[in-house]
Amino acid sequence: MKTIKLFTLIFALFITFASNAQSPEKKAQKFVDEMTKVLELNEADSKAVYQIQLDRFKENKEIQEKFAKDEEGKKEALKVLGNKTFKLMKAVLGEERQKKWKEYKENN
Numbered sequence: 001m002k003t004i005k006l007f008t009l010i011f012a013l014f015i016t017f018a019s020n021a022q023s024p025e026k027k028a029q030k031f032v033d034e035m036t037k038v039l040e041l042n043e044a045d046s047k048a049v050y051q052i053q054l055d056r057f058k059e060n061k062e063i064q065e066k067f068a069k070d071e072e073g074k075k076e077a078l079k080v081l082g083n084k085t086f087k088l089m090k091a092v093l094g095e096e097r098q099k100k101w102k103e104y105k106e107n108n
Contacts, residue, residue, distance in 0.1 A: 028054035031053045035101060038100070039097050039100060048092045056081065063077045
């Protein structure tokens with residue numbers, strides 16, 4: 001029984017580190033692939049979403065490093081980044097597709 005628990009813990013840690021180790025480019029591509037499929041984005045919209053998400057993931061990484069010991073600063077910087085990303089995504093997707101994406105994410 002202890003072996004199973006130990007294996008499960010090691011596996012969970014491996015998955016956590018593997019997902020955190022992904023490059024911003026891979027994270028952005030995974031995001032845009034899913035969104036393109038769900039919302040049937042055209043090539044121009046897919047490219048725009050990719051660039052927005054790439055910038056977001058890069059900036060998020062910088063924030064995590066810069067505010068590693070300042071939770072309040074990190075929280076505020078991430079909030080600003082989230083608002084900026086939301087506005088950029090809304091400009092590309094429009095309200096209808098943004099609502100469709102939100103519903104999809106809530107259900108999956």
